[in-house]
Amino acid sequence: MPYAQLHYPFENKDLIDNKKYFPADFIAEGVDQTRGWFFTLHAIATMNFDSVAYKNVVSNGLVLDKNGNKMSKRLGNAVDPFITIDKYGADATRWYMIANAAPWDNLKFDVDGISEVQRQLFGTLYNTYGFYAMYANVDNFLIDEKNSVPVKDRQELDRWIFIETSQLDKRHH
Numbered sequence: 001m002p003y004a005q006l007h008y009p010f011e012n013k014d015l016i017d018n019k020k021y022f023p024a025d026f027i028a029e030g031v032d033q034t035r036g037w038f039f040t041l042h043a044i045a046t047m048n049f050d051s052v053a054y055k056n057v058v059s060n061g062l063v064l065d066k067n068g069n070k071m072s073k074r075l076g077n078a079v080d081p082f083i084t085i086d087k088y089g090a091d092a093t094r095w096y097m098i099a100n101a102a103p104w105d106n107l108k109f110d111v112d113g114i115s116e117v118q119r120q121l122f123g124t125l126y127n128t129y130g131f132y133a134m135y136a137n138v139d140n141f142l143i144d145e146k147n148s149v150p151v152k153d154r155q156e157l158d159r160w161i162f163i164e165t166s167q168l169d170k171r172h173h
Contacts (some may be wrong), residue, residue: 001027001041002053022049026056031104034059060103066110079111088114092122 002024006012015021023045029037038057045053064070065077072078085093088111096117101107135141151162 003044016049019049019051023052024054026058027054028058028060030062031059032062058103061101061106063097063107063109066108068106068108071109079109084111084114088118092118095121 002008002022003016005024006015006021008016012021027038027041034057041053045051062070065079067077069075069077081093092114096114097107097109099117100113141147151159154162
């Protein structure tokens with residue numbers, strides 16, 4: 001990054017050479033990469049381009065085992081992410097990880113915590129939707145102009161979130 005991301009120098013050479021896509025705005029890596037990888041990127045950029053490789057760093061914490069030890073296949077405390085996601089789902093796994101540690105802090109990963117997240121958060125969402133769907137179907141409920149409050153007549157926070165949401169697609173183009 002940013003060279004490998006663009007397959008430099010084999011493709012997109014002008015983006016790096018003409019500093020259109022260089023230096024990178026930021027890189028994100030685990031805290032264990034600070035001495036080796038972060039330094040190496042700057043060394044390459046300085047030697048080849050007389051520049052830094054990136055402007056900012058987002059340094060992520062490590063995912064540790066539930067006892068706070070570094071995961072290792074040799075120690076037998078590593079969790080297979082594919083098995084975990086197959087069993088619990090990507091959304092529950094992501095939410096567990098986000099809810100249990102700030103991105104810059106280490107996370108003590110405990111698979112049992114994911115099932116708790118599934119039960120508490122996703123179970124509640126599922127039951128709420130099930131309740132709504134059941135009674136909406138019983139009553140043949142449809143959202144239309146007869147049972148919808150015009151945006152201009154809604155509460156301020158409702159109008160704000162509606163406007164913010166409607167602009168999401170525009171921000172990413």
